Amino acid sequence: MNMKPTIEVSYFPGCSLDSTATENNLSLINLLNRLGINLVELDDWSCCGSSSAHSLDPELAFDLANRNLSLAPAGRPLIVACPNCLLRLREAQYHLENDEKARIRYEETWGRPVDPKLQIQHYFELLDRKDLLSFTxxxxxxxxxxxxxxxxxxxxxxxxxxxxxxxxxxxxxxxxxxxxxxxxxxxxxxxxxxxxxxxxxxxxxxxxxxxxxxxxxxxxxxxxxxxxxxxxxxxxxxxxxxxxxxxxxxxxxxxxxxxxxxxxxxxxxxxxxxxxxxxxxxxxx
Incomplete structure (x- = not known):
């Protein structure tokens, strides 16, 4: 059972789904394709900072998250499956929205303005917006x-x-x-x-x-x-x-x-x- 692709969204897999949990990554892509959603993986994404970086060096963790945000194309949401990655990326986006110095540093480091309209979403949000009870x-x-x-x-x-x-x-x-x-x-x-x-x-x-x-x-x-x-x-x-x-x-x-x-x-x-x-x-x- 497949629906015709109607939605194209950016996708940040994160380290776990690219290594120890490849089955989660593959089944997520399979599931969303069947629901008409095409995941477009960020080109050259890297670690979000995860637990290790943000515990030892918050500034490095912030930069790691920001690097990935800088890769997200404007005009479409950024979908994340890992709850830890979701937290790291959303936290970085929150600080960019509320800290002018952080925004200036971001723009100087990554050569592009902060996208205040970037929506960082767990894939559950995509599912929640579909009439899945009717679909199933x-x-x-x-x-x-x-x-x-x-x-x-x-x-x-x-x-x-x-x-x-x-x-x-x-x-x-x-x-x-x-x-x-x-x-x-x-x-x-x-x-x-x-x-x-x-x-x-x-x-x-x-x-x-x-x-x-x-x-x-x-x-x-x-x-x-x-x-x-x-x-x-x-x-x-x-x-x-x-x-x-x-x-x-x-x-x-x-x-x-x-x-x-x-x-x-x-x-x-x-x-x-x-x-x-x-x-x-x-x-x-």
Missing amino acids: KDLVEKLNGLKCVIYYGCMLWRPPSLRHDKNYYGLMEKILASLGATVLPWTFATQCCGTFLSVTRPDVITPIANKIIRGAKDAGADFIITACAMCHMNLEIRPTVKPMVPTLHFTEIFSLALGTDDYQEWFSKHLVDPSPVLRSKGLIQ
């Missing part, structure tokens, strides 16, 4: 038998100065329920996974990840559905709970429901293979 009406029960819990993580919840009108919570539940999945209640939807402490303090992350996995098991979930590539990685590499609850990117399960044949390539990137459970539910061959 012929796919009701496509995910019938699948029990899942939804995990947004903590990064989409930001300070009021950076928050748009919506915080996105409830969007994944609504879409997956419309496709026949059973979305189970639990208390970990916005629990922090520990993010980049996974690199420096895995001993801190493992108890957090175990708690989240146990929460999904206690809820009776077949899968944890994530909105964040970093959360997804931490929930695969750090838990010691056995057996594991598989984790899927939201873009993967939504694309699967729309009938994609590319899932085998995505699932091969997972450390916890989701195929056996999906096959037992009759959702893949």
Whole structure:
């Protein structure tokens, strides 16, 4: 099921989706193409500053984010999938809008004026603007038998100065329920996974990840559905709970429901293979 492309938007993949979470990147492109949205990747994009830079050198982190903003063409939104990248880029844009010295430095460094109209959006905003319930009406029960819990993580919840009108919570539940999945209640939807402490303090992350996995098991979930590539990685590499609850990117399960044949390539990137459970539910061959 495909819609004719009607929207062209700029796209910042970020380091995670270009490396440890390529399946998230590929399934996002697949999903949005099917919904009529063409992602145009920024030419020569670089790291947004992420956790490491903004923790150690805020000025460097600001410059890294600004470099990517300077690459965004005028007249179309800049779409980001990683919540951490989204925060870094929006924070930089906020400071540029409210700090004249920062604007002058930006223009001197990157040779172009600040674009005050640049819209930096999570891809959820694109989904929210489409009539997805109408679009998926012929796919009701496509995910019938699948029990899942939804995990947004903590990064989409930001300070009021950076928050748009919506915080996105409830969007994944609504879409997956419309496709026949059973979305189970639990208390970990916005629990922090520990993010980049996974690199420096895995001993801190493992108890957090175990708690989240146990929460999904206690809820009776077949899968944890994530909105964040970093959360997804931490929930695969750090838990010691056995057996594991598989984790899927939201873009993967939504694309699967729309009938994609590319899932085998995505699932091969997972450390916890989701195929056996999906096959037992009759959702893949």
